[in-house]
Structures are given as structure tokens and as C-alpha cells.
Amino acid sequence: MNRRILKTIAILIASGSLLMVNCQNDNSKKAQKDAFDIPDSIFKDKPLMISKEAMSDIISNISSPVEMAALIKSTGVPFNQKYLASTNKVDNLDTDFKQALNLGIYGCDLGYLNMYEKTGSIISSMQAIKKLADQLQIGHFFDFNTIKRLATNNENIDSLMYISVSSFNNMDEYLRDNNRSDISSLLVTGMWVEGMYLACQVVKDSKEPNKDLVERIGDSKIVLSDLLLILKNYKSYSSFANLIKEVEKIKKEYENVTIHIIPGEPEMIEIDGMLTVKQNEQQVVDISDETLAKIIASIESARSMIINL
Numbered sequence: 679m680n681r682r683i684l685k686t687i688a689i690l691i692a693s694g695s696l697l698m699v700n701c702q703n704d705n706s707k708k709a710q711k712d713a714f715d716i717p718d719s720i721f722k723d724k725p726l727m728i729s730k731e732a733m734s735d736i737i738s739n740i741s742s743p744v745e746m747a748a749l750i751k752s753t754g755v756p757f758n759q760k761y762l763a764s765t766n767k768v769d770n771l772d773t774d775f776k777q778a779l780n781l782g783i784y785g786c787d788l789g790y791l792n793m794y795e796k797t798g799s800i801i802s803s804m805q806a807i808k809k810l811a812d813q814l815q816i817g818h819f820f821d822f823n824t825i826k827r828l829a830t831n832n833e834n835i836d837s838l839m840y841i842s843v844s845s846f847n848n849m850d851e852y853l854r855d856n857n858r859s860d861i862s863s864l865l866v867t868g869m870w871v872e873g874m875y876l877a878c879q880v881v882k883d884s885k886e887p888n889k890d891l892v893e894r895i896g897d898s899k900i901v902l903s904d905l906l907l908i909l910k911n912y913k914s915y916s917s918f919a920n921l922i923k924e925v926e927k928i929k930k931e932y933e934n935v936t937i938h939i940i941p942g943e944p945e946m947i948e949i950d951g952m953l954t955v956k957q958n959e960q961q962v963v964d965i966s967d968e969t970l971a972k973i974i975a976s977i978e979s980a981r982s983m984i985i986n987l
Contacts, residue, residue, distance in 0.1 A: 744789045744792070746874075763872070775987075785846055787803055804825055863912065866905075899932040902925070906926065937963050939961055944956060
């Protein structure tokens with residue numbers, strides 16, 4: 679599966695999910711022990727509205743779980759169950775904040791399982807996803823029965839991935855349309871953190887880390903700034919405070935990563951019968967072993983915070 683197709687899947691997963699709007703304020707959420715604080719002044723502290731176009735640009739730069747899993751598999755590294763988050767604590771996730779972040783974690787793990795065709799392990803992952811999605815009132819968009827049938831019968835893996843991705847896409851669209859973009863931002867954050875965690879663990883466990891994987895970790899510096907911008911839009915909500923701090927710690931470790939663009943001569947190529955200009959610029963990521971180790975540690979810290987909520 680080429681990078682262009684994988685990028686399309688990334689956009690499908692999160693398209694339009696981060697249009698910033700006010701968080702809903704209902705009595706059930708007030709009862710949750712770490713529910714979002716209501717700003718003192720809705721005019722002063724409410725989240726800012728960010729255009730769909732701006733959000734689309736940000737989302738398109740965030741690697742999807744499928745894209746990251748495909749890159750990991752392409753390195754020849756075998757599947758490793760220990761990298762995945764345990765689903766045993768799913769019943770302890772008793773607030774929207776916890777549920778949305780961990781739904782992103784499990785969604786990314788599902789992409790990893792799908793890519794390695796570990797159909798036997800997919801069922802428990804799907805059950806956790808379905809439970810969290812139901813609690814967030816978006817479970818009806820998760821096609822559990824079809825995914826279970828495909829996984830159980832070892833049917834077409836491409837269809838399995840497509841249905842999985844479409845289910846998350848439908849969830850995000852519903853959240854956007856119902857003014858719950860705060861939940862979407864958490865879902866995408868969970869996916870990004872887990873995708874980075876998987877990549878970092880593969881690099882950490884390798885005697886000779888794959889160059890492409892290390893570069894992907896390094897060039898996440900740009901994406902991280904965008905992600906932090908989105909999260910800070912909800913900084914007036916107490917539940918976001920620790921998450922923002924963890925992401926800021928990750929960003930700090932990226933300060934010593936430098937990204938250079940080397941210009942190249944553009945050329946005309948044919949794609950699907952149409953002439954298209956291909957830009958041949960080259961990106962070079964400079965990241966030392968010391969900096970990489972610190973980034974890995976900060977990713978592990980953020981992931982640990984999320985799965986232990």
C-alpha cells in the first residue's frame with residue numbers, strides 16, 4: 679500500500695473532526711469526577727472557532743494508525759503483542775475524557791493488528807472499542823458485526839481495514855456535527871500518541887534502528903506543534919491540563935531536532951491519465967541518538983498517563 683493511499687486513509691479517519699466548538703454542558707457530565715470545568719465567562723474563555731480548511735491541513739499531516747503500522751511492518755520487524763495497550767482496564771474509564779483518549783489508543787492498536795493480520799487478537803480489541811464508543815454515544819457507527827465476521831473468518835484484510843477506518847470516520851463526523859469536537863481532539867491525540875509509541879518501541883528494541891522509522895519520528899516535530907495548538911484551544915478545561923503538560927514535554931524534547939528541505943527540479947509525471955507536477959525536494963531530518971532517546975522517554979510518559987487514567 680503506497681504512501682499516497684495511506685495518507686488518504688489518514689484523512690478518512692479524522693476528516694473534519696477538529697472544528698473547534700464549545701463543549702456540551704449536561705447534567706450527566708457534571709456528575710463525572712473529572713468532568714470539564716465550565717469557564718467563568720463564556721465570552722472570555724470559550725474555545726476559539728477554527729476553520730474547516732485549517733483543521734483539514736493539520737489533520738492531513740497526522741499519520742494514521744494504518745500508515746504508521748504499514749511503515750513498521752515494511753521494516754521487517756515482526757509483530758509484538760507487548761507493544762499493545764491492555765484492554766483489561768476499559769471498565770475503569772468512567773469519563774468522556776478518559777474514554778475518548780483511550781478509544782484513540784485502541785483504534786491505533788486495531789490498525790497495527792489489522793496490518794499484521796492478527797485476526798485472533800482483533801476481537802478483544804474491537805470489544806473494548808465498541809464499549810468505549812457506546813459510552814461516548816457513537817457506538818452505532820462502529821460496524822462491530824461486520825468487522826467480527828471478517829476477522830473471525832480470516833476474510834479479505836483490505837476489507838477489514840476499510841471497514842475499521844470507515845467506522846472511525848463516521849464517529850468523527852457525528853462528533854463534529856453534534857458540537858463535540860473536544861472529544862474528537864482527544865480521539866486523534868490518543869491515536870497519534872499510540873502511533874508514535876509503537877514506532878518508538880520498535881526503534882528502542884532494534885540493534886540497528888530503521889532509518890525511515892527514525893526519520894518519521896523526527897519529522898513529527900511539525901505535527902506535534904499543530905496537535906498542541908488544538909489541545910490548547912481547550913486549556914480552560916481542567917481535564918486537559920495534564921495532557922497539555924505531557925504534550926509540551928514531548929515538544930521540548932524535539933527542540934534539538936532540525937528539519938532541512940533540499941530543493942530539487944520539479945518534473946511532469948502522468949497519474950491516472952493526467953499530467954501532474956511532481957516536486958522533487960528532499961527532506962532531511964537531523965536527530966541525535968541522545969535526542970531520540972529523550973523523545974522516546976517523553977512519548978512513553980504521555981502514553982503511560984493516558985492508559986493509567
